[in-house]
Amino acid sequence: MGKVKLMLAFLSVALLAACGNDQNNEENAASENDAGIFVTTSFSILADVIDGVLGDSGEVDYLVPIGEEPHEYEPVPSDFRKVSDSSVFYTNGLGLEEWLERLIENTGETPVKSLSEGVTEIPLEGESGADPHAWLDPANIEIYAENVLADLSERFPDHKEIFAENAETYIQEINELDEWIKEQVEGIPEENRIIVVSENAFKYYGEAYDFETAGIWEINSGEEGTSGQINAIIDLVRDRDIPSLFVETTVDSRYIETVSEDTGVNIAGEVYTDAVGMDGSGAETYVDMMRHNTEVFVDGLMNQ
Numbered sequence: 601m602g603k604v605k606l607m608l609a610f611l612s613v614a615l616l617a618a619c620g621n622d623q624n625n626e627e628n629a630a631s632e633n634d635a636g637i638f639v640t641t642s643f644s645i646l647a648d649v650i651d652g653v654l655g656d657s658g659e660v661d662y663l664v665p666i667g668e669e670p671h672e673y674e675p676v677p678s679d680f681r682k683v684s685d686s687s688v689f690y691t692n693g694l695g696l697e698e699w700l701e702r703l704i705e706n707t708g709e710t711p712v713k714s715l716s717e718g719v720t721e722i723p724l725e726g727e728s729g730a731d732p733h734a735w736l737d738p739a740n741i742e743i744y745a746e747n748v749l750a751d752l753s754e755r756f757p758d759h760k761e762i763f764a765e766n767a768e769t770y771i772q773e774i775n776e777l778d779e780w781i782k783e784q785v786e787g788i789p790e791e792n793r794i795i796v797v798s799e800n801a802f803k804y805y806g807e808a809y810d811f812e813t814a815g816i817w818e819i820n821s822g823e824e825g826t827s828g829q830i831n832a833i834i835d836l837v838r839d840r841d842i843p844s845l846f847v848e849t850t851v852d853s854r855y856i857e858t859v860s861e862d863t864g865v866n867i868a869g870e871v872y873t874d875a876v877g878m879d880g881s882g883a884e885t886y887v888d889m890m891r892h893n894t895e896v897f898v899d900g901l902m903n904q
């Protein structure tokens with residue numbers, strides 16, 4: 601992807617230079633490095649999608665640090681500044697960013713745009729509203745990328761060709777990921793196709809790749825890890841003879857450890873739901889985090 605992007609970047613500079621329009625001189629100078637576009641988003645996974653479309657034409661920054669979850673985040677003073685300084689603030693929407701109102705009351709004129717527009721919502725279980733974790737289905741990431749492309753192209757029409765090329769490359773990678781996941785999970789026996797984690801965040805993934813899902817709790821912004829919730833999941837794990845449990849990188853692992861200790865069912869590994877991986881984790885991008893999750897599921901659920 602790097603090479604393609606670089607070639608396209610050169611091409612775009614060459615085209616702009618060839619136009620030789622004086623009033624665009626300042627912009628031409630900027631686009632030799634990048635176009636100086638700066639956008640912000642709520643959390644790291646969305647930043648990966650936006651970066652895929654933006655490429656070398658600009659920079660994207662996110663607010664919620666890797667390792668923290670985006671539901672109940674408390675914006676810090678530098679967040680308000682970042683968002684104020686950016687051309688647009690991209691959210692997930694679907695009620696994910698519970699702190700959005702508080703943020704945008706103090707960020708001036710920066711427009712706010714939800715990237716999940718157009719996805720088929722899956723409702724929360726036992727609570728009102730949609731489950732916000734639509735990004736865990738690659739088909740939805742394609743919609744997110746299309747939304748980024750449409751919005752950036754409207755805001756920065758001079759760069760719309762390069763955005764379109766970038767988006768095409770990114771979406772191609774997402775399609776390949778989708779195919780790869782299908783192949784990987786194919787051999788998991790029917791009775792083992794259930795993903796049990798702390799927060800029941802894998803519904804969209806489950807819908808796409810034929811898994812049931814369950815969590816100790818439904819969503820991080822609700823009640824987390826009450827004894828009633830823990831007892832209910834312990835019953836489920838025993839009744840259904842669940843082969844393995846999984847734990848997210850962005851939750852307190854003690855709850856699922858309690859379930860594991862009580863039932864004797866192993867925690868097969870860590871999975872990424874609400875953030876990409878830290879530097880050096882091997883899951884720093886959306887594609888890599890989804891590959892990692894899938895490998896962990898296959899290890900935990902295949903022939904246990």
Ligand SMILES: [Zn+2]
Nearest residue numbers: 799801820874
């Ligand atoms: Zn979550």
